[in-house]
Amino acid sequence: DVKVTQSSRYLVKRTGEKVFLECVQDMDHENMFWYRQDPGLGLRLIYFSYDVKMKEKGDIPEGYSVSREKKERFSLILESASTNQTSMYLCASRTIMGQPYQETQYFGPGTRLLVL
Amino acid sequence: TQLLEQSPQFLSIQEGENLTVYCNSSSVFSSLQWYRQEPGEGPVLLVTVVTGGEVKKLKRLTFQFGDARKDSSLHITAAQPGDTGLYLCAGTFSGAGSYQLTFGKGTKLSVIP
Numbered sequence: 001d002v003k004v005t006q007s008s009r010y011l012v013k014r015t016g017e018k019v020f021l022e023c024v025q026d027m028d029h030e031n032m033f034w035y036r037q038d039p040g041l042g043l044r045l046i047y048f049s050y051d052v053k054m055k056e057k058g059d060i061p062e063g064y065s066v067s068r069e070k071k072e073r074f075s076l077i078l079e080s081a082s083t084n085q086t087s088m089y090l091c092a093s094r095t096i097m098g099q100p101y102q103e104t105q106y107f108g109p110g111t112r113l114l115v116l
Numbered sequence: 117t118q119l120l121e122q123s124p125q126f127l128s129i130q131e132g133e134n135l136t137v138y139c140n141s142s143s144v145f146s147s148l149q150w151y152r153q154e155p156g157e158g159p160v161l162l163v164t165v166v167t168g169g170e171v172k173k174l175k176r177l178t179f180q181f182g183d184a185r186k187d188s189s190l191h192i193t194a195a196q197p198g199d200t201g202l203y204l205c206a207g208t209f210s211g212a213g214s215y216q217l218t219f220g221k222g223t224k225l226s227v228i229p
Contacts (some may be wrong), residue, residue: 004158042221043159043204058216090158094217102147102166103208105217107158 003027004108006091012114019078021111023091031094032074033058033105034066036087043090049074081115088112120205122220130228132194137223139205140187146208148188149217150179153202195227 007022025032033048035058045058047066055066063085067075074093078085089112092105121140129135139148147166151159163172165181165188172179176199178191192199206219 009156040221043219045216048216092158102164103217104149104161104164105159105206107160110156110158112156 004091004093004106006089006108006111008111009109010112010114012116013078013081014116015082017078017081017115019081019113019115021076021078021089021091021113023074023076023108024072025074025093025106026072027093027095027106028071029093029095029106030071031096032068033092033094034064034074034076035090035092036060037090037110038087046076081113083115086113086115120207120218120220122203122205122223124223125221126224126226128226128228129195131196134191134193135195135225136189136191137203137225138187138189139207139220141207141209143186143209145181145185145188148181148185148205148207150188150190151204151206153204153222155201159202159204192225195225197227197229200225200227 004025013019031050034046035043037043044060046064047058049055049068052071065077088110090110091108094105096103123138149164150162153159163179168183168185170181176193180189202222202224204222206217
């Protein structure tokens with residue numbers, strides 16, 4: 001079974017702190033994603049990575065950065081945490097099948113971040 | 117940005133009842149997926165549909181993909197408390213870049229014993 005793990009289930013940080021969220025997958029997937037999930041807004045894509053050292057902005061990248069130094073690990077960084085970054089953060093890795101195009105995203109359990 | 121509309125947003129039913137939730141878009145899906153997310157956990161894939169008119173069954177869950185590939189439904193027969201959770205549809209769109217899966221906002225289902 002695919003396993004995606006996230007470093008913390010719950011985090012409490014103060015405004016202005018630098019926050020690191022770590023995600024590790026064990027299936028050698030090339031593609032990995034970071035989302036945030038907020039009530040009434042659904043899942044919104046922050047950043048994704050389609051290979052080591054490759055990254056692309058998603059829909060809401062402002063205030064975040066990412067790092068992908070190894071294939072299995074994708075880190076989300078909040079450079080200076082703010083209260084509006086309080087949210088549930090979900091990491092996912094993806095497999096793709098060819099014709100017809102199908103993808104499956106495997107999610108981690110999420111990190112619930114509270115910024116005070 | 118492509119949009120997926122899910123309805124209803126909330127659903128509370130008694131154990132044993134049937135229910136249907138819907139996912140719609142104005143654009144054509146290349147493929148569509150349904151996920152279930154339990155409280156405090158990440159979403160888990162239930163099914164992927166790719167062919168217009170396709171019907172897939174997973175025990176008491178029946179998934180339909182519209183003929184025009186712009187809509188989908190999830191029907192649950194004889195709902196049980198274990199079905200409680202957030203149901204998300206997610207799609208990839210014809211002609212769109214292959215890197216983004218677009219999610220609906222979800223239907224939050226509560227099945228009361």
